[in-house]
Amino acid sequence: MRQFAVIGSGPAGFYTAEALAKSYGDTARIDLIDALPVPYGLIRFGVAPDHQSIKAVSRRYDQVAEGEAVRFVGNVRVGENVSIAELGELYDAVILATGAPNDRKLGIPGEELPGVIGSAAFVGWYNGHPDFADLDPPLDGEAAAVIGNGNVALDVARILSKTRKEFAGSDIVGHALDALDMSAIRTISFVGRRGPHQIAMTPKELGELGHLEAAEPVVDVADFPPLEADAALEPGQRKSITHLRDFAARDPAGKAKRIVFDFFARPVAIEGDGRAERLVVERTALDGAGQSVGTGETYVIPANLIISSIGYATPPIAGVPYDDRGGKFANDGGRIGDGLYCVGWARRGPSGTIGTNRPDGYEVAAQIAGAMPPGSDGGKAGAAGLDALLGERRARPTSFADWRTIEAAETAAARPDAPREKLVRHEDWLKVLGR
């Protein structure tokens, strides 16, 4: 028998557990450990609440969690309840699927002012992550800025723009829905340090901005290169640019909110009297390699809420080699060292779709199966050893059956037009479990 611990129950963790279960059959046991009492990681806490069809992939993960070989162990934080070294003693292999939940820093003066928020925190707030339940983002000003031109920036701007009616069918948490409903924000500026051809927004998601009830995208035609230049783009990017060109060609519809694309603008400072009031940017141009270079000209974008959406990093774990530049664990094709592996964003860095994690997890599982063939025995204590250790420490792990109980409570508490009302705090989850 082989014993494996997968740390993190987001997409990368589930695909890896699935792959290990498939290749080992009944000759391995896999503990899928999560710091939170509930599973799904990015699916629950990252994917936008109005993108329910993407979240539906969790049903496939349920089959993995309910399989014979896999056990979900929630509410256990590695580094707090159990160390990596202890897991290394208990399991034949430990696979880190911890994602990239930390915001990268802008590294500019004023970043610490109230009103400047990383996208992980803002997304966590509207998706009901317990760490951000009390974020209380300032929505009382007329202007907000979202720094970055990626899909997370798009999610954030869209959520800031939608009406209560447009959230029907979503599982946005009640505290965010109510706060957004009262929002005074009328202008949301996307601040991109490069131009339209360099956006990292995908076409389907960008296209959604063209169909909002109370908000309209505003794009300046002067920011584009000549139309012929679009032919050199790869097809997906060309579709995105076609959306932008369409937005630029539209007459203003006079909607209440404007989503303004501010291209060629590099943030240099955030200023304000006790809170963010304006973002100072430097006008940029592209160099021969398509990178942004400052022109020396600066201007100001007013904003009381500034959300930086410039990418994420994996939190380091004591004793695990870390690649600072990449914001991920130092690894060779997913292998960190003897019996220690990483998958997903913790392996590759924060890019790619949810589906990218599947081949990633399968590849690392195949490496593990190569190193310790199915049917072999490592003599490790596995689940029984973990349970004994957690018992000594009075940790209170949750099972997948516990999650089903929480899920039923969330479904029962849903608004009439919502699939669930997420419980947001540790104590609420544990209360539903009678603890």
Ligand code: NAP
């Ligand atoms: P991303 O796609 O890497 O975009 C990051 C953006 O931040 C880029 O526009 C980048 O500009 C900009 N940026 C980086 N450093 C900056 C700085 N110091 N100052 C100003 N701008 C800076 O990252 P993401 O938006 O966090 O998304 C992460 C991954 O999740 C992506 O693969 C994304 O497609 C995926 N995702 C998908 C969906 C969906 O609905 N399909 C939703 C959310 C996320 P440069 O290009 O100039 O570096």
